Amino acid sequence: MKTILRYLVSIIFIASGFVKAVDLKGFSFKLEEYFSPVVFNLPFLEKYALAFSIVVVLLELVLGFMLLMKIKLKQTIYALILLCIFFGFLTFYSAYYNVVTDCGCFGDAIKFTPWQSFWKDITLLVLLLILAVIYRKREESSAVRFGKLPLLGVFILIMFFVMYRGIAHEPMIDFRAYAIGTNLAAEKQKIDKNPSEYKTFYSLKNLKTGEVKKVNQDDYINKEYWKDTNWQIEEGKTTSEIVKKGYESEITKFKIEDVNGNNFTDAILSEPRVVLVFTYKPKDADPELVAKTETKALTEKAKVYGVSTQPDFYKQIPNFQMDEVAIKTIARSNPFVLVLEKGKIIEKLSAKDYLEKE
Numbered sequence: 324m325k326t327i328l329r330y331l332v333s334i335i336f337i338a339s340g341f342v343k344a345v346d347l348k349g350f351s352f353k354l355e356e357y358f359s360p361v362v363f364n365l366p367f368l369e370k371y372a373l374a375f376s377i378v379v380v381l382l383e384l385v386l387g388f389m390l391l392m393k394i395k396l397k398q399t400i401y402a403l404i405l406l407c408i409f410f411g412f413l414t415f416y417s418a419y420y421n422v423v424t425d426c427g428c429f430g431d432a433i434k435f436t437p438w439q440s441f442w443k444d445i446t447l448l449v450l451l452l453i454l455a456v457i458y459r460k461r462e463e464s465s466a467v468r469f470g471k472l473p474l475l476g477v478f479i480l481i482m483f484f485v486m487y488r489g490i491a492h493e494p495m496i497d498f499r500a501y502a503i504g505t506n507l508a509a510e511k512q513k514i515d516k517n518p519s520e521y522k523t524f525y526s527l528k529n530l531k532t533g534e535v536k537k538v539n540q541d542d543y544i545n546k547e548y549w550k551d552t553n554w555q556i557e558e559g560k561t562t563s564e565i566v567k568k569g570y571e572s573e574i575t576k577f578k579i580e581d582v583n584g585n586n587f588t589d590a591i592l593s594e595p596r597v598v599l600v601f602t603y604k605p606k607d608a609d610p611e612l613v614a615k616t617e618t619k620a621l622t623e624k625a626k627v628y629g630v631s632t633q634p635d636f637y638k639q640i641p642n643f644q645m646d647e648v649a650i651k652t653i654a655r656s657n658p659f660v661l662v663l664e665k666g667k668i669i670e671k672l673s674a675k676d677y678l679e680k681e
Contacts, residue, residue, distance in 0.1 A: 325457045329390060332450050336387030336403065342433075343380045344486045346494040348655040351376040353423070357413065362422045377486065381479075382406060388478050392471050400455045407448040414441040492673055493655060500573035501653045501661075501668060508592040508666025510574040520567035526560035529553050539566075576649040582634040587643060592666035596625035600674070602658040603650040605636045613658050614638065616674040620660065 343350040351372040358368040368375070386406065389399040417423040418437030435443065488495050497503070500510075523540040531553050538548060548554045579588045591597055598620045602608050617639040620627045629637030632647050653661065656673030663669065672680065 325454070328450060328457075329393075329454060332403075332447065332454065333387045333391035335447065336383050337391065340380050340383030340387060341482075341485070342498065343376070344384065344482055345489055345496050346498065346655065347373065347376050347380065347486050347489045349494075349499075349651075350380065352651050354379075356423050362416075362420075373490070380486065381482070384482050385475070385479060388475060392474065394471050394475060396458050397455075400451055400458060404448065404451045404455065407444055407451060411441060411444040411448060414444055417441075489655070492676055493671060499652065501671070503668050503671060506667045507574055507577060507663065510572050511577070511588070511592065511666075513570045514572055514575055517570040519565055519569035519571070521563050522566045524562050524564055526557040527554045528557050530555055573652060576646065576652060578649065579628075579630055579643045579645055581643055591626075591628065592663065594626050594663070595665060596623075597663045598623055598625045598627045599661045599663065600627070600629045600637065600640065600658055601645075601650050601654040601661060602629070602631040602636060603647050603654060604657050605631050605633045608657050612674050612678075615678055616658055616660065619678060625662070 354372040354375055355369045357363055358365045358372065360366055382402075383406070386399055386403050389395060390403065414437055418441050421437070423437065485495060501507075525538050525540070525543055526535060527538050527543075527548060528535050535557070538546075543549060577588065578586060579591055580586055591599070600613075600616055600620055602613065613636075617627075617629065617637060621639060627640045628643055629640045630643045630645050630650065631637070632644060632650070633642075634644060635642055653659070654671075656675070658674040660670075660672050660674060660677040661668065662671070
């Protein structure tokens, strides 16, 4: 039983670390959210998000593998307990204050709500405490440990390659909604046919009795609360809540607009072939790389558009705009190239790889 428990916990940590290692840039974006002013207000750490990502992922992977192989078992379990407490604090803060809606625990492979992430961390913590009790008297000979270290070394080297591949190019395994083969036009049609419905809810307070009740927009009108001067809407407590869950897809964020806010998404998705050059941080992009990417894109037999967060960033191709977070969901490189045929993704490359492609 204790062996099964140890295998289970170690595999969870290795799987969690591996999914993040594959898409290290994506995990760094998640850490940027935690460092942002609306969460922990540590904006000076945002530029180190990628470095922090590497450290956190390596800890998960190495400690998970050490637990699996029983290398320095007691110390490994204690280190994992500390790691769980750290993650538990982050996920509780996210859930309680509703500031980061997805912790990125398993990257884009498995989505957890903040509270699900928190209870997952608590469960792991309990299991690790059980393992700590079970193996509290375990001693391991240095000879046995030495024999396992080469395996650990090989594992670390493989993980370094996986992480490098995801940073320098695109993730080896794409867990995102924008994987090659995804038909964005078809996804958008599904969303349009079955949209989620939202209603506005007011918090009303009775000035005479002090009673407080939550009323949706329809009842507020139909039951004529608006006529009754005793009922007052509490300021700052009005919310928009989902009342009918429709077709859910990340593609809802794929919205391309011109400088005047006109939506060109449908028109672009209906093109026979289109090359989109994305840049999520124009100020950080290499101008020469961007220029070369534009030049090469214009040689293709396709419509070419540039999408960024600025209205006049591209010099050779038409400029369109998209939210930075939405672009980051699609693109891990800055700049990045996405090729569509009638709304279907047929190619996605970092700008450097696109330029090197024959």
